[in-house]
Amino acid sequence: MFQSLLNLKYSWQQSSKEDINNKELVDAVISILGFSIKNLPSEKKKELIQQMYSRTIWFTYRKNFPQILNSQQTSDAGWGCMLRSGQMIWAQILRVHIRQKKQHSKDYQYKLLCAFADDDDDEHKKLLTNDLKVCLSPYSIQKIETISQIKFSTKPCQWYRPDQVLNAFLQLHQLKPLEGSEDLQISISDNLLYDRLYCEMYGLQMDCEHIINEIKMDKTKEISKICNICQKQQPKSLAIFLLTRIGLEEINKDYLPFLNDLIDLPYFQGIIGGKDDKAYYILGRVNKKLIYLDPHYIQEHINRGNILMLKETFFCKDVKYINEESMSPSIALGFYCQNQMELDKFFTTVEEIKKNYNNDKIFGYINRITPNSIIVGIDENDFLVIQDEDL
Template sequence: MQYIYGSFIDGWYNLRFFLNSYFQDSEKRLRQISNSIYILNHLINDELEVDQKMEKLKTLFESTIWFSYRTKIPQLQYSTLTSDTGWGCMLRVGQMALCQQIKYFYNLNTQQELTELIQQFADNDEEELSQFINRNDGDLTIQYKSPFSIQKIVVQTKQELQKLPGEWYKPNDILFVLKYLFRYSKYQKNLRIYINHENAFILSDIISLMFNTNGGDEEWLKEQIQKGQNQSHQFGVSIFILTRIGLETCNLEYLKVLNEIMTYPQFQGILGGFPNKALYILGRVGDYYIYLDPHYVQYAQTYQEMENDKSSYACQNIQLIDRTQLDPSMAISFCVKNALDLLDLWRRLKQSKSENGESFFIALTETHTFYQLAQSYYYGSDEDEIVTILN
């Protein structure tokens, strides 16, 4: 009976996924919008012919690795569940966001490189799950073939957050767990993860990760660049800023700033979506946002099965969300590959803050000390829609 019920629910999600694609008819809508398209760190100029624009968009969209609901997963720890249908959408969005960061930073393009990357997220990893459960956290040499599997996510979420399979994840939940699991990935060698839960971009914190040093400010960063600091001693940094740009709906002034941020070369997507429905937002065109939807159920694959078939990790259904539907709670992601990249992003953010004033919703500060001082003088009420802490 449980199998029949699960199959019915899976079928319903898939039917809804295709009906949404059919009635939305995103391709027709995209052909009618006379605006440039921004997707991840790419610009598709409106001066191109419509067919050329659509071809470029499809190529970029389909090359972005897609994670969706999976069924027939080996029974998850602490439960009888063998699927994440109905509860794992933010989990999948987090996987997509991290996967994209790794792919971008390491410039992974060959079929072998992409296969190896997707295998890091294999849903069926029974072979090494017991090893993970009994691991020695003090052993920094441990690497897993699939460190970001749903099984490992479930185990770590229960241990750290007391959350059981079947409970819905918030953006900070999945980012916290993925950051922990990142230590067991071969891709952690030259890349670090920075998560700010307080809607702040603190330059010294990111410098600390990039240079493995005790902070620094903009002048210090410029000095390192002028000295010709050897880039081999710099780490790339994957940046996630958790923010809220409105109460029930998005503040239109904040959306203007968000639209500008999405044009930056360091932009790597947004963990966001509808209320209670997580989506991975890749870019925008006009008043619409382009997204990957995890609400489609597929069969789990083993590490070995992925060697021969990874077609289920590419989505061909481009979908759009209108700005009026966007949930105001989100996590914005960037990736900086080196000091020059970080300085460029910092200057872009400062320039936007200067031009947009209070509508610039991310707190910018060079040092953590100054940020804490500013917080102590902030007396906004719980109903205040302004989320900026530093002006």
């Protein structure tokens, strides 16, 4: 009964959802998963939004899957929306990473969907013994729950925050990366720090004085020309997740212009957040309306054996929009940099965007060097005020 009511509510919301009309699309700023759509007729713009939306992997609530460790739960309905949203943004970054290498096999989409299958034949129990030599579903909901209980002492089947689900993916990826993503690194922080991102891309320690000293001498120097010693390391691609809170109970509208500038970046791969404790995966925007995928629809669980037969359950055709001011203030933004050149361009662009705003209009600490800092107070938005010791 509960599951039927949730699906009924989903269907009602779908029938009464916000939409975009052709008039709004005439001069609209349209950004979706790193792509900018402009200088086209309104009908063509709408068609492209539809195509990109319907090809993005959609994870939803599932039912009747193998029970989750230390619980009797066989469905995540009512509590797993952040887990599903996290699966969506991570699947999108894996998809982009594997495709950009241009070495993927024809069945890469099948393998990608398998990696998130709910029915993992008790593979999650291997996490207890670190025996993951054979693991076909490294990002199943059972494994997310199990690794979270092991590493973070979370209770079974509770609602997750963005940072919790992303750190679970970080742990799982380090244990057993999906084939083709071994050269992908994950960075999770509430700040954007140039030297830290570089070190993470190259697998270096943060005490690399060569990097720090070079940046101090020339803050405009391209990071690719910094350190010959560091160049001996093999760089990886980087999935960057920026955790932030842009308001307390409601969105602080002052942050929205800066947020929209970040959504417009070619490196942008989505936001996990939502509205009223309902997590969504946000793909982009049309002016002030956000395009999102909604996980709050209950479907029968799918195992690796029938994914191809039921592949359509992983894709949604009906584009959904939400007003940006209705979004939850607790969000995580995802970006992808394939190589060092893209990381340089990404950070330089963010620095340029930052110059357009006063400090109280941006979120996250953005700097070339990780500072030696001290906490000097708390502002009116309940954020820590941090000051460099050198100031």
